[in-house]
Amino acid sequence: MDSGPFQEVEICTRSVKNADNEPFREALMTTRSIEQTVLQCLQENYSVTGTLVRITGENLNYLLTTEEGVRYVVKIVDDDMPPEVVEMEFEAMKYAISAGIELHFPEIVPDKFKNIETGINIHTIKRYRLRLLVYLSGTVLEDVSDISEKLLQNLGETLARYNLAMQGFEHPAAHRSHRWSLVEVGLHRDKISLFENADKRALLEWGFDAWERIESELELLPWQFIHGDMNRENILVEEDRVTGLVDFGDACFNPVVCELAICIAYAMMDRDDPLDAAAVVARAYNEILPLSEAELSTLIPLVCGRLVSSIAISAARRKIDPGNPNWFGSEESCWALLARLNEESMKET
DSSP states (O other), X not given: OOOOOOOOOOOEEXXXXXXXXOEEEEEEOOHHHHHHHHHHHHHHHHSOOOEEEEEOSSSEEEEEEOTTSOEEEEEEEETTSOHHHHHHHHHHHHHHHHTTOSOBOOXXXXXXXXXXOEEEOSOSSSOXXXXXXXXXXXXXXXXXXXXXXXXXXXXXXXXXXXXHHTTTOOOGGGSOOOTXXXXXXXXXXXXXXXXXXXXXXXXXXXXXXXXXXXXXXGGGSOEEEXXXXXXXXXXXXXXXXXXXXXXXXXXXXXXXXXXXXXXXXXXXXXXXXXXXXXXXXXXXXXXXXOOOHHHHHXXXXXXXXXXXXXXXHHHHHHHHOTTOTTSOTTHHHHHHHHHHHHHHHHHHO
């Protein structure tokens, strides 16, 4: 396909020094400048314009609302995100839509060159790429203050149906190393040293140990393409029913039980009855897509793996940008749940 033009914009710079203490010019753009550049890119490449509101999360995403009230999601990535991974997301969403399950998925809007991405310059050093997606309406599960047992049950059933529908999907880019992959949790263990508090270090050690005890079993389990980030911010609901899934950015080829473990980790957070909630989701999932005893035995250790990964990644990010409002949203909930699981394990010994 033809490549769309990169937008040329005026960018302020300042003198800084690199790792070798040599001065160089680093690009700086204010929030307002970035938004103006995004709107310019959208107008020139998609013939749409409107107002932008930053979407919370670890990535640079916006909600675009046109004057007619039509809403889109604008996603921006840099060249650290390979184009083939974006293509994988696109193909996975198309496959999920064609599977005919009763769920809504995002659809990418091609630019005027019929590309799924458009180049955009918001930095003089890095190149960035922009995607436009149709906005999915619905209530985000994160915003549901009292998640009922009926909704938890539907969550498990829906997740199983989604995994069944995606069993035939294959893409080379899914076979990748990824910081959020539950088969690579051990890569984050060295970040324990970032914590000064001895009790926190001990709790993280326990969580990593729990995951490491089942690490060798993971390669023997059934693997397939998974969404990879079934947290409450990516699940849309209506009353007691899941209606849609968004954000395929962490999708990868993993043991399918990792999908359930990630979902359960977030379903357990901020509840007085976390293990009961996990059991409801897992039982409902198992009714649709039966799990082996080997898979069931890895669930809680994998939940621990997700929690310690999230905490460790947050600690590393805090060294980079401690004031970032989008990087640490679930950190305290992760600590609390990890401590609860540790307490429960003590009762069993």
